[in-house]
Amino acid sequence: MHMQETVLKVDNLHVNFYTNQRCNKALRGISFELKKGRTLCMVGESGCGKSVTANAIMQLLPDLSRIEEGSITYWKEGEKISLGELKKNGPEIRALRGEEIAMIFQDPMTALNPVFSVGFQMNEMLMNHSSMSKKEATKKSISLLTDMGVPAPEQRVFEYPHQYSGGMRQRAMIAMAMACEPKVLIADEPTTALDVTIQAQIFELMNTLKREKDMAMMLITHDMGVVAEMADDVAVMYMGLIIESGTATQVLGNPTHPYTSALLESIPMLGKGKNQKLEPIKGTTPDPYNRPPGCQFAPRCKHADEKCHTHMPPEFFTKEAHMVRCFKYEELNHER
Amino acid sequence: MSSQALQKKMDDLLYKEDHGLLKENTTSRTLRKILANKLAIAGFVVFVLMIIMCAIAPLLTKYGPNAIDLRNRLSSPSKAHIMGTDQIGRDIWTRILYGGRISIFIGLGSALGAALIGVSLGTYAGYRRGMLDSIVMKVSEIMMSFPQIILVSILVTILGQSLWNLLLIFILTGWPSMYRMARSQMLSIREQEYIQALQAFGIKGHIIAFKHMLPNAIGPIFVNITLSTAMFILQEASLSFLGLGVPLETATWGNILNVAQDLNILREAWWVWLPVGLVITLFVMAVNFIGDGLRDAADPTQVG
Amino acid sequence: MLNFIIRKILMLIPMLIAISFLIFLGVDLMPGDAVDFMIPPDALSSVDPVKLEALREELGLNDPFFVRYVKWLGNIVQGDFGYSLQSGVPVAELVASKLPATLELSIAALIISTLFGSLLGVVSALKKGTLVDNALTVFGMIGVAIPQFLFGLIMIMVFVFKFQWFPVGGRMTPGSEFFFMRLDYLVLPALTLGLSLTAGVMRYSRSSMLDSLNKDYIKTARSKGLPEWRVNLVHGLRVAMTPVAVLIGFRLPMLIGGAVVIEQVFQWPGVGQMFVMAVRSQNTPVVMMVAFFSVLIVLVSSILVDVVTALLDPRVKLS
Numbered sequence: 001m002h003m004q005e006t007v008l009k010v011d012n013l014h015v016n017f018y019t020n021q022r023c024n025k026a027l028r029g030i031s032f033e034l035k036k037g038r039t040l041c042m043v044g045e046s047g048c049g050k051s052v053t054a055n056a057i058m059q060l061l062p063d064l065s066r067i068e069e070g071s072i073t074y075w076k077e078g079e080k081i082s083l084g085e086l087k088k089n090g091p092e093i094r095a096l097r098g099e100e101i102a103m104i105f106q107d108p109m110t111a112l113n114p115v116f117s118v119g120f121q122m123n124e125m126l127m128n129h130s131s132m133s134k135k136e137a138t139k140k141s142i143s144l145l146t147d148m149g150v151p152a153p154e155q156r157v158f159e160y161p162h163q164y165s166g167g168m169r170q171r172a173m174i175a176m177a178m179a180c181e182p183k184v185l186i187a188d189e190p191t192t193a194l195d196v197t198i199q200a201q202i203f204e205l206m207n208t209l210k211r212e213k214d215m216a217m218m219l220i221t222h223d224m225g226v227v228a229e230m231a232d233d234v235a236v237m238y239m240g241l242i243i244e245s246g247t248a249t250q251v252l253g254n255p256t257h258p259y260t261s262a263l264l265e266s267i268p269m270l271g272k273g274k275n276q277k278l279e280p281i282k283g284t285t286p287d288p289y290n291r292p293p294g295c296q297f298a299p300r301c302k303h304a305d306e307k308c309h310t311h312m313p314p315e316f317f318t319k320e321a322h323m324v325r326c327f328k329y330e331e332l333n334h335e336r
Numbered sequence: 337m338s339s340q341a342l343q344k345k346m347d348d349l350l351y352k353e354d355h356g357l358l359k360e361n362t363t364s365r366t367l368r369k370i371l372a373n374k375l376a377i378a379g380f381v382v383f384v385l386m387i388i389m390c391a392i393a394p395l396l397t398k399y400g401p402n403a404i405d406l407r408n409r410l411s412s413p414s415k416a417h418i419m420g421t422d423q424i425g426r427d428i429w430t431r432i433l434y435g436g437r438i439s440i441f442i443g444l445g446s447a448l449g450a451a452l453i454g455v456s457l458g459t460y461a462g463y464r465r466g467m468l469d470s471i472v473m474k475v476s477e478i479m480m481s482f483p484q485i486i487l488v489s490i491l492v493t494i495l496g497q498s499l500w501n502l503l504l505i506f507i508l509t510g511w512p513s514m515y516r517m518a519r520s521q522m523l524s525i526r527e528q529e530y531i532q533a534l535q536a537f538g539i540k541g542h543i544i545a546f547k548h549m550l551p552n553a554i555g556p557i558f559v560n561i562t563l564s565t566a567m568f569i570l571q572e573a574s575l576s577f578l579g580l581g582v583p584l585e586t587a588t589w590g591n592i593l594n595v596a597q598d599l600n601i602l603r604e605a606w607w608v609w610l611p612v613g614l615v616i617t618l619f620v621m622a623v624n625f626i627g628d629g630l631r632d633a634a635d636p637t638q639v640g
Numbered sequence: 641m642l643n644f645i646i647r648k649i650l651m652l653i654p655m656l657i658a659i660s661f662l663i664f665l666g667v668d669l670m671p672g673d674a675v676d677f678m679i680p681p682d683a684l685s686s687v688d689p690v691k692l693e694a695l696r697e698e699l700g701l702n703d704p705f706f707v708r709y710v711k712w713l714g715n716i717v718q719g720d721f722g723y724s725l726q727s728g729v730p731v732a733e734l735v736a737s738k739l740p741a742t743l744e745l746s747i748a749a750l751i752i753s754t755l756f757g758s759l760l761g762v763v764s765a766l767k768k769g770t771l772v773d774n775a776l777t778v779f780g781m782i783g784v785a786i787p788q789f790l791f792g793l794i795m796i797m798v799f800v801f802k803f804q805w806f807p808v809g810g811r812m813t814p815g816s817e818f819f820f821m822r823l824d825y826l827v828l829p830a831l832t833l834g835l836s837l838t839a840g841v842m843r844y845s846r847s848s849m850l851d852s853l854n855k856d857y858i859k860t861a862r863s864k865g866l867p868e869w870r871v872n873l874v875h876g877l878r879v880a881m882t883p884v885a886v887l888i889g890f891r892l893p894m895l896i897g898g899a900v901v902i903e904q905v906f907q908w909p910g911v912g913q914m915f916v917m918a919v920r921s922q923n924t925p926v927v928m929m930v931a932f933f934s935v936l937i938v939l940v941s942s943i944l945v946d947v948v949t950a951l952l953d954p955r956v957k958l959s
Contacts (some may be wrong), residue, residue, distance in 0.1 A: 018346045023353035058863055066346060089868050097865035105860060113857040113875050114955055115882075125864045160954045176864070289353075478658055481938045483897035486931050489919045493927075494669045566785070573787045574901045578916055596793050597904070599808065603801050610797075613790035620785035 006075065007183050007216045008034040008057065008101070013070035015049075015056055024288050026052045028240040029070065031315070034184055034216040039207075041227045041248075042220045043263075044237035045285060050220040053237075054186045057218075058103055059083060059093050074184075076100060099129040102177035106189040108169035112161040118145075118172050119157035125179045144175040148205060167198035171205065178209060185210075186218045191226070203230055224267055228252060236260050239285065239296040242315075246322035256324045256333040258301045295326070303328050376629020382622035386615075390436035399427040401434035401587040410605050420607035423595060432612055435587035438499065440619070442588070443569035446506035447561050453507065454514025455550075455557055461515075462522030463545035473519075476512035484509060484571065489580055497583050502575075506568050517560055521553035555630070562627035566620045573616055589616050641950070648943045659935050660716070664709050667928045716932075722925035726918075731925045735911060735933070741811055742903070742910030746895050748826055749834035754888060756834075757841025762880075764842065765849035766872060776842065783839025788898055792832040792905040799828060809907035829906040833898050837891055844887050848880040855879070882952040889945030893938045 015027040027049050034040055042050045055061050057072055072083040074096065086093040105111040112121060122144065123137035132140065138157060145153035148171040161169055170190060177185060187206065191199035207230065210217050219230055227234055227248070234252065235245040236259065244257040255261040265279045283300035286292055294311050298304040307327055316329045326332065389396060399417075405425030413420045419428035461469040479487070491505045525531065526549070534544045569589075575581035576590025577597070584591050589612050595601050596609040696702050703711075715722065721731040764776045799805050805824075812822040852858070853876045861871045900912035907913070911930055918926035950956045 016346070016350060018349050021349065023346075023349045060859055060862055063342075064346075066343075068350075089862065094865040094867065097863055099865060103863045105856065107856065110856040111860045113861070113879065115878055115953060116875075124861075124866060128865055162955050478655065478662065481655070481659065481893075481935050481942075482931070483893045483900075483934050483938065485897035485900050486915070486934050489900075489915070490663075490666050490927060490931060493919050493922060494666060570787050574789060577787075577789050578901060578904060580916075580919065593787075593790070602793060602797060606797065609790075609793065613787065613793070617782065617786045617790070621781060624781065624785055 004035040004038060006033045006035050008075070008218075009071075009073045010053070010057065011071045011073070013053070013056060013072065014068040015052055015061065015065060016068050017052075017062075017065045019064050022289060026065070026240050026288075027056070030235075030237070030240070030242045031070075032235050032242060032245060034218055035233070036183070036216050037210065037214045038232040039210060039217040039219055039230050040233040040235060041231035042218065042235050042237055043222065043224065043227050045222060047285065047288070048237040049240040050222075050237055051188055052240075054103065054188050054218065054220055057083065057186060058097060058101060059086065059088065060103075074101065076183075095129075098125050098177075098182065099180040100182055101184040101186065102180070102182040103186040103188065104170070104173050104177045104190050107193045108166070108173045109161065109193075111173060112169065114161055117158050117160055118164070122157070122172070122176045122179060125176050129180045140179070141175070144179055145172065148172070148175040148178075149201075150175070166194050167201065170194060170198075170202055174202070174205065174209075178213075181213060182215065184216045184218070186220075188220045189222070190219075192221075192223075199226075206230075224263060236263070239288075239291070241296060241325060242323070243297065243325045244323065246320070250320060250322040254322070254334055256318075256322070256329055257297075257326050258303055258328075258332070259297045261332075262300075303332070373629040373632060375625045376632075379622040379625025379629065382618065383626060386436065386619055386622070387440060390433050390440060393430070393433035393437065396433060397427065397430040399430040401431050402426060402585065403430075410601075410608070412605070413607050419611050420605070422592070422608050423601065423605075428592070428607060428611065431587040431592055432589070432615055435589045435592055435612070436615070436619075438582065438586060439569055439572055439589040439616075442499070442503055442506065442572050442582075443565045445503050446510055446568040447564035449503070449507035450510030450514050450564060451557065451561050454511035454516075455518040457511070458515040458518025459522055459545045459550050459553075460542060462519035463526060463549060464541060469519075472515065476515050479509065479512045480516075482509075485574065488571070488575065492575070492580050497580065499582050499586065502572065502582055506571070510564060510568065514557075514560060514564070518553065518557060521556060522549060525549045525552050559627050559631045562623050562630065566623040566627070569616065569620055569623075641947070644950075645943065645947065648946065652939050652943075655939065656936070657713075660713060660932060661709065663928055663931050663935075664712055665705075667924045667931075668705070668708075721929045724918075724926050725923045726921060726926075731929045734914065734926065735929055738909060738911045738914050741908060742899055742912060744826065745829055745833060745903070745908055745910060746899055748830035749837070749895060749898075750888075750892075752830055753834040753837035753841055757838040758845045758881075758884060760838075761842040761845030761884075762849050762877060764846040765853065768850065777846075780839045780843045783835055784843070786835070788832060788836055789901050789905045791835050792828070792902055795828050795832055796905070811909055829902055829908050832905070833895065833902045836898070837888070837895060840891060841884060841888060845880065845884045848883045849876060852876045852880040882949060885948045885952060886945055889941055889948065892941040893934075896934050896937060 009031075010033070011031050012029045013027050013031070014025070014029055017024040017026050030049070030053065032040065032042075042053065044050055052061070056067060061067070067084050070084070074081045074083055076096070081092075081096070083093065083096075112118070119138055119141050122141040123134060126132050126137040126140055127134070142153045142157050145156060150156055150168055150171050156164070156168075156172075161172075164172060170193075174190075185206075190206075191202050194202065203226070206217065206219075209215060219226070221227060231248040231252075233246065234248050234250075235242045236251065236257065237243070238259050244251055244255070244260045251260060252264070255264055259281075262279070262281045265277070266281050267278070281300060286296065286299065292299055292309065294307070294309045295301070295304065295313050298308040301308065305327075311327075313325045313327050315323050315325055317323050318329070318333055322333070324333065403426060405421065408417070408421050408425045410423055411417060411421045417427050417429065419432065421427055422431070457472055461472050487509050488505055491508065492501070495501045495505065522545070531544065531549065534548055572581055572588060573590035573593060576584075576588055577593050579594055581590050582588050584594060592612045593609050601608055693702075712722075719732060721735075723729065724731055724734055727734075760776055764773045767773050796808065800808050806828050807825055811825050853872065857879075858871060858875055861875045866875075899910065900915055902908065903910045903912035904916055911933075914926065915930045917923070918930070
């Protein structure tokens with residue numbers, strides 16, 4: 001197996017939110033790696049902490065929050081940079097943003113500034129990280145738009161976001177994110193706001209880019225169908241913790257954690273036919289301010305026992321580096 | 337907040353949360369918000385206090401508001417006259433108290449009167465649409481294109497200067513903006529599904545408008561009433577300063593300020609005009625605080 | 641754009657006619673007429689009432705309402721606004737002579753308010769929660785609550801009488817007509833007139849800026865690695881400007897109304913002062929014309945607001 005080069009490593013990351021005079025422990029110790037040329041899908045329900053993770057990597061957490069513990073490390077041409085220690089919005093992290101690590105957001109309509117043309121916003125990215133002139137940047141923007149499949153780019157580059165269609169807007173966002181050829185692309189639910197047919201196109205585009213540029217991609221989604229399509233590696237999140245991770249084959253083919261299995265059983269998957277048996281997951285996600293003491297999924301888990309309710313399971317690893325945060329992992333894992 | 341202070345606050349919250357010291361509060365969110373808004377409370381207290389003081393004026397002063405005492409003209413504050421006397425010897429403190437009655441009455445009365453007309457029209461016309469709405473809308477547009485003071489001045493000259501005339505004029509010039517506000521509230525509530533349901537049930541138009549839609553718009557309407565009160569008090573002050581408001585014999589806060597047009601009094605007898613001015617400012621600020629507090633409490637999107 | 645402006649101006653005309661009718665009606669209801677002014681009060685008793693009536697007939701003052709209205713309207717269109725009942729000078733001339741003074745004052749106040757208000761509001765937003773923000777907020781609260789003329793009086797007491805930095809009133813002294821030489825007359829009145837607008841603009845631009853800074857595109861801007869100043873002042877500010885411009889447009893009528901009072905406080909020889917005197921002396925033609933023109937300014941400024949909004953926000957379609 002060819003050596004997978006890690007470009008970004010998150011280790012035991014804890015993030016707390018301090019809004020409404022309360023303390024919400026949004027991330028409780030997550031660890032994962034992003035590797036060159038591979039897509040990691042972070043999947044989980046709303047509120048599990050997927051977006052928080054992405055924001056933490058980019059150091060874009062809101063004012064009333066902070067990293068409590070853990071590290072985020074980025075390898076830039078062999079040099080190790082600890083992202084968590086960089087000055088907030090300081091020159092170092094800004095040099096990385098856009099040029100090494102780029103991000104695209106869920107709703108391109110609100111993510112793009114309505115009063116500036118798309119070209120202006122793309123030029124900003126280019127001119128910020130290089131010494132291009134406005135003319136050169138515009139030329140490059142036009143070619144980027146062409147690459148992303150936006151028709152009539154010479155005109156479009158001067159138009160405003162509201163004049164684009166939804167799919168085109170997302171392509172423009174991707175064009176903007178890719179402008180400086182980043183090594184890592186973080187995509188936070190990039191197609192949730194789009195039609196399913198457009199979704200397929202966007203993903204195809206992203207895959208092509210990943211292959212061509214040997215880029216590491218982190219794709220955040222709540223849709224297991226997307227995971228099945230796009231993932232090389234998978235990390236399943238629940239209540240601020242990664243409860244299962246591994247390659248796509250491992251996690252999807254051999255779901256070990258009860259939550260992962262439950263997720264796969266509760267949603268229809270395109271292609272599996274109409275006689276799929278759907279089982280909704282019993283119970284609801286706990287109140288973040290009122291968490292169960294042990295495993296967060298225990299109250300809803302049919303395999304849970306005394307130990308599960310009182311102790312937080314650590315990360316267990318199978319022989320194949322398939323991580324499961326469950327005391328029962330050995331029984332539940334059917335690996336060959 | 338500086339980042340060090342912020343870090344400390346977060347550490348504090350973390351500690352409290354870990355030790356179970358922060359539990360969910362069950363009291364109504366709106367009430368909590370209102371109580372948390374110290375400015376609104378302070379404003380309300382000042383507001384009520386000032387009204388009470390003006391109401392019990394005879395208990396707080398032994399002079400009459402028009403008691404002339406030419407021997408003590410323009411005397412500076414002393415034991416006998418805590419705020420001094422004006423150019424014909426009337427006690428300033430007394431005039432402020434009695435004047436407050438009139439000014440507050442005009443302010444509140446006009447705001448409520450304008451609201452009564454404006455909101456009723458806005459509610460019904462906004463719900464009904466059609467001819468009535470277009471006509472009233474056009475009328476309100478025309479009236480709102482006049483700078484207030486010019487319109488009021490003309491009306492004052494036509495109708496003559498008196499307390500009741502002024503009240504009437506203020507209500508007449510004030511209802512259009514209340515109407516517009518109520519109407520726009522109605523227009524947005526109108527689109528909601530429960531209104532269609534009520535219509536499907538065959539409930540009469542005016543009942544839907546007043547019984548079902550209006551209560552939902554009451555928040556902004558109250559805010560507007562408080563802010564209008566402040567505006568009318570300031571207007572009365574300006575008009576009286578120009579001599580176009582309530583006749584000068586009656587004491588109102590604005591009338592007391594009228595003498596400040598005389599540069600000599602301005603320079604030599606600050607007690608004649610400055611205290612009244614500050615009283616007006618204080619009252620208007622109190623009313624504004626109440627209005628802001630109401631607005632914040634009614635706004636569900638605020639996050640702490 | 642040009643089409644839009646022309647169309648809006650055309651839509652104004654029926655409004656103006658309706659308003660002119662109202663003004664004519666209103667002023668007609670005011671006690672007294674032209675003849676009352678032509679005769680000094682003490683001579684009134686010695687004048688033959690029959691002759692007075694004849695005079696009224698001759699001047700057309702007894703014609704039916706509509707006849708007089710149409711005549712008046714016709715005159716206006718030709719630029720004839722009648723004659724001042726006080727001085728006999730054509731009203732148009734009178735207003736024209738006083739207008740520059742009021743314009744000078746109003747424009748100065750407008751510029752001061754817009755610049756200071758927005759600047760302070762943005763600073764307040766960027767430094768939210770700090771001492772600067774709180775101090776400015778307090779200043780804003782006082783600024784909207786204090787009667788403008790009271791502020792003017794206090795300014796006079798402090799800066800004219802106490803410190804003697806500025807002259808006590810009026811617009812200039814003979815011999816110093818050059819604008820920069822008479823700036824010291826303009827400072828206090830302009831600051832006073834602009835006070836409540838400044839406070840209002842400051843409050844509004846603060847909240848508008850905070851709103852804008854909360855939006856998603858701010859995060860996108862940061863994710864591109866842009867420096868903070870650019871994120872705040874290019875992305876944040878630019879979007880925040882539009883609502884503020886609209887607010888200023890809506891408050892322009894207040895500036896006109898305010899001028900009426902402030903000119904009185906500072907003895908500024910403008911249209912406002914003239915209006916007050918005309919109202920007091922029931923000088924109908926003058927009152928009518930000033931009222932008419934003030935409405936015209938308000939209506940024109942509303943068109944301006946639409947134009948400025950369209951220029952600032954590309955999403956706005958002029959239809």
